[in-house]
Amino acid sequence: MEFSTKSCKNLRIGVDVGGTNTDGVILDPARASEPDKGIIAWHKEPTTADPNVGINNVITSMFKTSNVKPEDIASVTIGTTHFVNAVVERDTTRLSRVAVLRLCGSFSKHAPPCVDWPPDMKSLILGHYALVKGGLEVDGSLISEIDDKDIRAQCTVIKEKGIKSIVINGVFSPIDVLYKQEERAAGIVATEIPNADVVLSKEVANLGFLERENAAILNASILAFARKTIKSFQVPIKRLGLKCPVFITQNDGTILSGDMAARLPIRTFSSGPTNSMRGAAFLVGNEIKETVMVVDIGGTTTDVGLLLANGFPRQQAAYSELSGVRMNFSCPDIKSIGLGGGSIVRKNANQITVGPDSVGYKLLEKAIIFGGDIPTATDHTVVGNPDIAIGDVCLTRDTITRKDVTEYKAVVKKMLEAIIDKMKTSPEDLVVLLVGGGAVIAPDELEGASRVIKPKWSSIANAIGAAMSRVGAIIDTIKSTETKSTKELLAELCEDVIERAVQAGASKDIVEIVEMETLPLQYIANKSRLIVRAVGNIDFSRARDFPISHFLDTVDEPGNKTLEYEKPATKPLDIGEAPASQGLEVEKADIFTYKPTVKERVWYVSETDLEWITIGCYILGTGGGGSPYSSMLRMRGILRAGGIIRVVNPYDLKDDDLVGCGGGAGSPTVGIEKLQGDEMMEAQEELYELFKGGRATAMIALEIGGGNGLQGMILGASTNMNIPTVDGDWMGRAYPTKWQTTPVVFGERSTVFCPAVMCDGNGNVVYMPKATSDLMVEKVFRAGLSQMGSHVGCAEGPITGAETKRWVVEHTISLSWRIGRAVKQARKLNRIDNVAESIIDEIGGKETAKVLFKGKIVGVERTLRMGHIYGEVVIEGTDVSDFNSNKQAEFSGKIKIPFKNENIAALYMKDDGNEDVLAIVPDLISIIDAQNGEAIGTPEYRYGLLVIVLGITASEKWTSTARGIEIGGPKAFGLNDTEYKPLGKFVKPRSVIDEYSEGASAILLNTSHI
Known part of the structure; x- marks a missing residue:
């Protein structure tokens, strides 16, 4: 492709280094609305054992097919799955043992480091931990001062164990600006263990002690490998004469500098799926303005997620998981299966199986159409499609029969339909976007899809998503409201977070605040948690002022064996799943047959x-x-x-x-x-x-x-x-x-x-x-x-x-047990849209509980009075395309739910300004996440969450007397003008003991008190 580079100063290179292929694109964002989407050149080739060789080859090929020069490039953005693959695959050659020093005193002793990890991950990574003095109270005062001698003593033990990666995690360390306990402890460790990698938890994640620590441990474990890998990424950039900043994509669709990514590789763990989904959004542009399913088929795996109408992936809830490890930063909600273009196809007892193992990046030498001897998904696709003419198709058709192809197509179709159904929250059909280099193996029609779209350039959606990444920054802190109002504090934080985004490379003129949240703290005078997030486009006018990639004296050159590895041919893991060979300590019960x-x-x-x-x-x-x-x-x-x-x-x-x-x-x-x-x-x-x-x-x-x-x-x-x-x-x-x-x-x-x-x-x-x-x-x-x-x-x-x-x-x-079982069964059956109805059945039926509303949170206000959080959340009935609800007519308009720590009432907001009471205390009003069926607490209410509001009739112990309604009803919460009207008829919860005791006599025992 010929392209004039005259006066062109803002071309972007996006490269995605996957486990199978390395994809690249040169893109002019100023021409994104044109038919060619501003794509000047692109290239795809198998990932090399030494990734810098593949990056070099991709960029060199793109330069050759266009007349773009190195001086025309404003930035190079690289996405990679290398780091997350090391964790998912439990690769001991790329993961380091980690020691953890908690600055906590006696607190947290019942939840030691990695307490919630899969056992095999814990034994692989956690090498030592100690609970030492330190930590802060929520008001910033000391729980206790750190003890230098104690930390030095632990360093001696850590050195004896040969551990070089150390995490330091202090209670309330993200708000520690005065004592700097984590920093001081790190200084002691650095003195005692020279050349150690020390990770401060406060630099990795925000409030949430265990989740922040988990993220810091994973970050520390991958640090040495990440540093070496990112150094290798920089080699071809230097060799090709590119004098521009190099960025690495992170989980939320924004970028990190190469140096920052080398310090915080965990922020890149989910960048691969995010890149593909952001690239898919770019390719369809304004063509689709509804929630769609993105199916990204690579060489080894298929990643599936929901792309919302705003062009960003649906995120997991407040907490995210990777291979069973819970963390507290947002990641796209993605599920994966072992299906890709390199998936190995086997015929066992006249039955075709596809994957989950793959030839991966060796497709061009192992697949039959390229002279190999391993039948792959690509082989079967080529044989079954006369329009495809690559490799030695004739040879392949002699090996793979028409019957084989028919059975293969049925298996692939069934696999894709199953994972799509698993990601849906409703049986309603929706648009499916197919992207990725392996998209060719997917059929043109799928059950559950209203239509299947394969956009042009879909095979390089991941590289496009990387090229179009934005710059972001976030502040999550606790501030005193004693001398400044919340509004004043938020204004200051907005300025600070915009400045951070600008420092990271954003254009100040177009940085926007995309999240702003205030969370007053219960029982704490004049303290609020404030969260502010900003996102902006790269300021290319300053591109050459950004730090150029940092090179150490010894940079790994192509062929350095320390970076070469054979990717294990393992089945990709669903979230929370441990490898079958090692498993969890406790076998999971069949939730449909389990008896307590x-x-x-x-x-x-x-x-x-x-x-x-x-x-x-x-x-x-x-x-x-x-x-x-x-x-x-x-x-x-x-x-x-x-x-x-x-x-x-x-x-x-x-x-x-x-x-x-x-x-x-x-x-x-x-x-x-x-x-x-x-x-x-x-x-x-x-x-x-x-x-x-x-x-x-x-x-x-x-x-x-x-x-x-x-x-x-x-x-x-x-x-x-x-x-x-x-x-x-x-x-x-x-x-x-x-x-x-x-x-x-x-x-x-x-x-x-x-x-x-x-x-x-x-x-x-x-x-x-x-x-x-x-x-x-x-x-x-x-x-x-x-x-x-x-x-x-x-x-x-x-x-x-x-x-x-x-x-x-x-x-x-017993009631909690039944509600939890209903939620787990709804998730297992992929029918979260009916989870509220399932809960109602367990509670006692439609007479005692009901769905009050379904919709999206569009407003949250909070204030602190007498130690309690008062506020209200406003929920709007959401359009079918956003919420996938087939009962939308029942839930139009808006409701508001006032709360005092707990929800007080559900009030329907009428057009004339009046309100109808849908439910009120002492009846129970619960808000549950429409995407997973679990509860959302008042501190977690935030704009955009899709929710279901559930009303449950209170126990007769509250409602049978005037005193009960006085203590637990509307007047106890200051709603003096509102009378309590029961939501329904109370049904006493069924006792698990009565139901599952041996013999019918146990049931009779309980009838005397009914």
């Missing part, structure tokens, strides 16, 4: 039970209660250590049994950073040391909603207590105060929650032996909470079994 273990009226909780209960607890949290994730990890640790967790029916208690209660209290934002130590158990021990009325013989959760829903079982299973937990709680949901509980509703005691103890884990204990009312207990503890780090463990004096049977909201652990 109930013996002699005692339910012995398993890991499967725990998973389902956790999902259900968060949904019953009605937006509050905090995420149960860290509590789940602690409870799972008890089970894996051989502990026994028992649940009993409340009506099986003896009247003189003593039922204790305890759990955590504080801000959910603090809870995701300052993970539990022993403060909950310490509170129990302090209580019984001071209180002489007898120890508990069973435990009960204060609230089933959120993280506290699991605390009763954790406390009961502890070695100090070893007692069962009652299948019930004192709320049947989550409420913002301890005062809003059913024992207070019944009012049979002047105070239920005295004596009470509160411990902060730092040695401070508050004991309240008596009070004038439970409301006074609440006020005193809330005041103390703000001075004790907004994170404490609490214990309340035990009550009798007879009282428990009168006051309990029964069978709520």
Whole structure:
């Protein structure tokens, strides 16, 4: 292609180095609207063992086919799957062992590093860890100062183990601008272990202690290989005389400098699928203005994701996973299967199989049409398509029969239809875009697709996406609102984040703020979490002012064997899946046939039970209660250590049994950073040391909603207590105060929650032996909470079994279990669009619960009053093309949901300015993610989330008396002009113990109290 380069200063080169092919494009973004999309030249060839050779060949070929000169190029942007492949493939030649130093004191001891990793990944990467002094409170004050001697002692151990990659992770380190604990600890490590790779967690990710640490560990493990690989990428750039900046694409469709990518390779892990999807959006332009499925078929794998109407991929939820490792930065929601142009085709017992293994980048030598002896997907496609004339087609047709081709096509069609169906949230058909070099193997029609489109240049969509990447920056911090308003702080942060984007290469004139969020912190005076993100186009007028690629004295040249590797012919892993050869410690149960273990009226909780209960607890949290994730990890640790967790029916208690209660209290934002130590158990021990009325013989959760829903079982299973937990709680949901509980509703005691103890884990204990009312207990503890780090463990004096049977909201652990099972089954069947209906069936049917609304969050406001987060979220009925809903007519218009930590009401916003009450407390109003069926808490509400609003009728323990409605209803939340009207008819949850006990007599036992 001939092209005039006169006055052309903004040409972009995009290169994508995949596991099979290396693709390249030279593109003029100023001509993107023209028929040729501004594509000046492109080239594709097999990836070389030494990737810099392939990059050199691709760029050289493109220069030869056009008259573009090196001086015309403003930037080179490279996307690569090298780093993520090393993790997915568990490649010991490319992954380093890592040591972790936590600056946390006694906190987080029950969730050690890699606690939530697949066992094989943990054993491969984690070489050592230690919990040492350090960490901050949420207000920026010290938990404790770091101890130099302690860190040096750990360095000695790390050196003895031969570990050269070290992660330092401090509690609330992302807001540490004063003490710089991670930086100081890194300085000590650098002195003690020269030439070590030290990764600071605060540089990798934001708030979320475990998830940030996980990301930092993976980053540290891949660091040495990434540095070597990126150096190799720079070799052909220098050799070809390109004097321009070199960028690497990252997960969100924006770019990193080469030096930054060498320090933070984890930010590139999902860039391959993102590049392909962004390239697909570029190729179809304004032709399609709806959500479409992008199917990217390479040489080894097929990646499938949803491309939203805004041109960006659908993202995973607040947390993302890679090979079972949970992290807290956004990644595209992608699923992969082992199908590509190089997939090996076998005939076993007259049955054709395709993949998952592949000849990969050796297609041109291994495939039959190119003189090899391995039948591949490309061979069968060529034989079955007379319009394709490559390689030795005649030879191939002698080897592969027409019947083989017919069966092969049926298998490929079935594989693609299955993965497309798995990604859909509705049975409705949608447009499918086929891209990637292997797209030729896909049929022109697929079940589930309204139409199949293969855009021109689709084979190089990944390179196009890389070339068109933008520049971004994000700030996620906690600020004081004592002297400046939130509006003033956001204005300052917007200026800062725009400047960061400009420093990264964006044009200041067209940088836009694409995300701005304010999250006031519960129980913490004058503190808010602020998140601001900016994105802009590259400023090519400054391109030659950007740092040119940094070269060390010794740069790996082509042929350096340290970079050459044979890609293992392994099956690609779905998210969360471990290799079949190693597997997980606990075999996954069949969720359609699984039965819990109930013996002699005692339910012995398993890991499967725990998973389902956790999902259900968060949904019953009605937006509050905090995420149960860290509590789940602690409870799972008890089970894996051989502990026994028992649940009993409340009506099986003896009247003189003593039922204790305890759990955590504080801000959910603090809870995701300052993970539990022993403060909950310490509170129990302090209580019984001071209180002489007898120890508990069973435990009960204060609230089933959120993280506290699991605390009763954790406390009961502890070695100090070893007692069962009652299948019930004192709320049947989550409420913002301890005062809003059913024992207070019944009012049979002047105070239920005295004596009470509160411990902060730092040695401070508050004991309240008596009070004038439970409301006074609440006020005193809330005041103390703000001075004790907004994170404490609490214990309340035990009550009798007879009282428990009168006051309990029964069978709520069972209800959580059933809700979680419904969500898991809906996901397994790929019918998330009906997940709410499945939950309703488990709760008791349409009389007791209903879908209130389906739509998209279009507004969120939050403010902090008296320690609680007040606010409202506005949800708009979303167009079918965005939401894939076949019931859109039922959910037009907008609703708003006010909340005080938890959701208070669902109000339909009428055109005349009035509002209709769809549901209101004490009935439960839960917002669940329409893409995965799990709960979304009030801190996680953000613009653009597709959600389902679920209403559940409250227990009769709340609604049968005026006092219950007074304490838990509208007036308790300041809605004095609104009367409570039941959403439906309450149906008591079915007891798991009753249903799964051996023999029919167990069921009869429970009828006497109905």
